[in-house]
Amino acid sequence: MIFRCTSEACHSFFKLKRIQDFTNANPRHIVKSMNFRHIACALCLSAAAAVASASEDAYAEKGPSIFDRYASNAQELVVRALSFVGVNYRHGGETPETGFDCSGLVRHVFRESLGLLLPRTSRDISRVGESVQRDELQPGDLVFFNTLRRGFSHVGIYLGEDRFVHAPAKGGEVRIEDMRKAYWIKRFNGARRIAAADFDNVAN
Secondary structure: OOOOOOOHHHHHHOOOOOOHHHHOOOHHHHHHHOOHHHHHHHHHHHHHHHHHHHHHHHHHHHOOOHHHHHHHOHHHHHHHHHOOOOOEEOOOOEEOOOEEOHHHHHHHHHHHHHOEOOOOOHHHHOOOOEEEOHHHOOOOOEEEEOOOOOOOOEEEEEEEOOEEEEOOOOOOEOEEEEOOOHHHHHHEEEEEEOOHHHHHHHEO
């Protein structure tokens, strides 16, 4: 399986020094200072590299599967999630027009990208799919944190390169975070992958 990106945005990406230069930056600054397509393309490449090997082996042995469908949409899911960077946080929000809370963002992205309707709360979402070890994370996986002194109280979408996108808290905006920071390491609860066995259970 070969992923190609021939757009001008992709070529421009390779002129950047490191992906950390923009993922660690303030999201508002990112949106204003550089074309968003650079970010989308960069993380598309990361998603493609992460899922290519697994989906290629599965296809060769068994032919197309539901997991292949999920893997083939990983790039779209990541790009769609990144398109909401800068959208205001709103408790209970589920659309870019009203704003998002953490689970609202995840639900919206999965519904629009994969046609899946996930449960409403981060705790309930944490019961869907398969548990994933941190060193096995792939773009599109869900990462959970204890930010309210209770397990699985916060959720985000993993992007690759130890980054995830999420709607943080009241007064904040959808932004990219580095999971290697002490705050997130201390609060990490685990990760889930919406695997083939769960498609029928969560589909809209």
